[in-house]
Amino acid sequence: MDQINLFPLFLSLRVALTATLFTIIIGLPVAYYLSMAKGKFTDFIDTVITLPIVLPPTVLGYYLLVLLGRQSPLGIFLEERLNIMIVFTPTGAVIAAMVVSIPFLIKSAKAAFANIDPNIINAARVLGRTEFNIFLTIIIPLAWRGIVAGITLSFARALGDFGTTLMVAGSIPNRTMTMPIAIYDALLAGNRDLANILVLIMTIVSLTVLYTINRLEKRVSKGGN
Template identity: 75%
Template sequence: MGDLNLFPLYLSLRVAFTATLLSMIIGLPIAYYLSKSKGKIVDFIDTLVTLPVVLPPTVLGYYLLVLLGRQSFIGQFLERKFNIMIVFTPTGAIIAAMIVSIPFMIKTTRAAFLDINPDILNAARVLGRTEINIFFKIMIPISWRGIVSGIALSFSRSLGDFGTTLMVAGNIPYRTTTMPIAIYDALISGNRELANLLVLIMTLISITVLFIINRLEKKIIKGRL
């Protein structure tokens, strides 16, 4: 117990919460667009959305390094103009976690949007509702269960990411070491007691998050009956 360092837990929760919030902000409009549009462009965007799920984490991390590293145009611009560095920082960990988790948000929410009866949306348009109003006042409330599921999956994926985060953020003690990386370090160093404790903490957090979301869903359903 004396070896227990709570910083990785704090950082992992911070990264997961922030990445999930960003996944919602960015993912909901993308899911809306994919649900209402058709064509080759939509298929291409859908392919890009799914890509982080099938790519090996090291490959995805390498692409992010090339895109955001200090030698890239974006990396040089941010460092020169705003003195912002992304790689080997907590910001890099958040971006990595968001990239690997946002497909779950988009896919789940898109499926929920597609389940909405088109007659409801068409009736709202006939009544003069704008698309923005329809999105926030009709589609979001109807699809809340799918959105909640997407949030849960995104949070869990962000919390447990290892490979991509390690590639982009590295393993700097008290700076970029998340819980999965701390577990790996404990195993490599032969500290199985610490590794078991960290694994137990991660498991309990995941179970707690899923339990709370399931209870929330049941309460909302009960309240609507």
């Protein structure tokens, strides 16, 4: 068997980690807003955020291509003014992974935020704490288990994405080929030995993630923060 190219593994890990980082930065404030706000507009935002979970990956990838492609207004602006290309680049893979994974963090964190006793938050406000300080020093520590579970799910989803990443980033060897795409290409090429090894690696990673999630869920079910 030919020597195994580990680039897809390292790229997948890098893409998943980067996407998860942006998911945390963007997802936590959104989740907190959704847990506090009420009304039809909030419900609409929540529905839009949930769409990546239920939409077929090819449909989601198509929307991203329309939005970020080289012929789109945003794509033209980024390329001509900032010399930034999204489609068929590692950056495109990160964006695709973030879009498909961020709903899992938002849903989990939103539920954790909603379970916090509002009297604790109101008491902090009476004591003169700012909203940002309350969010960092009270909300996050009280909801950390739900947040960690959401982060774990988001990382796993970003690591395993295939359809959306393929549509946006393509399958360029040693540039945009992630592990799921490498497995697919290995099967198409008839290299079952390579496919088996890559599948084994992804299975081990997935089992580790699921075990971590299950342990966190058991701790939450026992109560206590």
